[in-house]
Amino acid sequence: MYLSQLWKFSRPHTIIGTSLSVFALYTIAIATTHSPISWLSIGQLIGTWIACLCGNVYIVGLNQLYDVEIDRVNKPDLPLASGKLSIAQGKWIVGVTGILAIAISVILGKWLFATVTLSLAIGTAYSLPPIRFKQYSLLAAICILTVRGCVVNLGLFLHFDRLFTGRESVPPSVWVLTLFILVFTIAIALFKDVPDLEGDRKYQIETFTIVLGKSTVFNFTRWAIATAYLGTIAAGILLPSSINTWFLTISHTGLLGLLWWRSQDIDLEKKESIANFYQFIWKLFFWEYLIFPIACFVY
Template identity: 90%
Template sequence: MYLSQLWKFSRPHTIIGTSLSVFALYTIAIATTHSQISWLSIGQLAGAWIACILGNIYIVGLNQLYDVEIDRVNKPDLPLASGKLSINQGQWIVGVSGILAIAISLFLGKWLFATVALSLAIGTAYSLPPIRFKQYSLLAAICILTVRGCIVNLGLFLHFDRLFTGVDTVPPSIWVLTLFILVFTIAIALFKDVPDLEGDRQYQIETFTIVFGKLTVFNLTRWAITIAYLGTIASGILMPGSINTWFLAISHTGLLGFLWWRSQDIDLEQKESIADFYQFIWKLFFWEYLIFPIACFVN
């Protein structure tokens, strides 16, 4: 029972996204440096994954600790909002996760430490009063896209690249992936509050949904993802030497078509339909961390 609540507390979709990013960037580092897998690199991969997962739990857990009342309206099934985990238990989970994330990353290397430390710092500023950037739609979006879009991709790749080559270099393929995730994260940041309109309005949290309305945010989300896909296709065509252009173009064109087909079914007046579409966006996010390493390997 406790483990199931801990799993809910960790926000599984973010855990999956973090895990895929770690494994994908490790794989891309192997492909771009033409390195061999070793026990040392596997140990570094495992350590980086654990540190990032613990950091993820710290960030989403801290957010829940300061959003209990809002979550009782928006997400009443979350462990703290439902009372299945106590505030004290939540504080212990968050505190231990944050300390272990910093300690493990500090031991494993400077780029991993920088990635984890910056992510935790921004995550803290996002949720913790008096700063609490999540109160302001633009600052909240900047926090999310900075961590997911820039810090994770560049920091983790540099960590693994240094392990394999001993130097700090970022190839064009990683810049393309980073830009894709950056734009895609804008879409996630835009749409994430659409299902939570009622509670955010009640507690005066300024979100894009409250400012612009559900339909506008929905359309902005679709076009942001469309730009991400089209930009990646174009980038692949312009740099054919470092990535499989055909695989990248075909896979992204297919996912782009799937996005527009799937978006026709959403009912913006039904919270369940909105939540389902939000999870669908996360699935598209997951797919990128599967597609991109393959495109690097089959080049």
């Protein structure tokens, strides 16, 4: 019972996204540096994964600790909001995972330490009063896209690149992935508040959904993701020396078509329909961290 609540507390879709990003950047580093897989690098991979997972739980857990009242309206099934985990238990989980994330990253390398500490600092500023950036729609979006879009991709690749080669350089293919995730994360950051309109309005949390309306945010989300796909296809054509252009083009064209087809079924007046589409967006996000390493590896 406790483990199931801990799993909910960790926000599984973010755990999956973090895990895929770690393994994807490890794979891309191997492909771009032509490095062999060794037990040392596998140990580094596992340690990096655990540090990032702990950091992930710290960030989403801290957000829940300071959003209990809001979550009782927007997400009543979350462990703290439902009372299945106590506030004291939540604080222990957040404290332990935060300490573990920093401790492990210190041991494994400077770029991992920089990635973890910067992510935790931004995550803390996002949720913790008096700063609490999540109160302001633009600042909240900047926090999310900075961590998911830039810090994670560039920091983790530099960590693995230094491990494999002793260098600290970012190849064009990783810049393409970073820009894709950056744009995609903007879409996630904007759309994530659409299902939470009721609670955010009640507790005066300024979001783009409240300011612009659900329809505007939904349409912007679709076009932002479409732009990310089209830009990646174009980059793949322009960077044929480091990536499998055909695989990248066909896969992204297919996902773009799937996005547009799936977006026709959403009912913006039904919270369940909105929430389902939000989870679908996360699935597209997951797919990128599977497709891109393959495109680099099978070149």
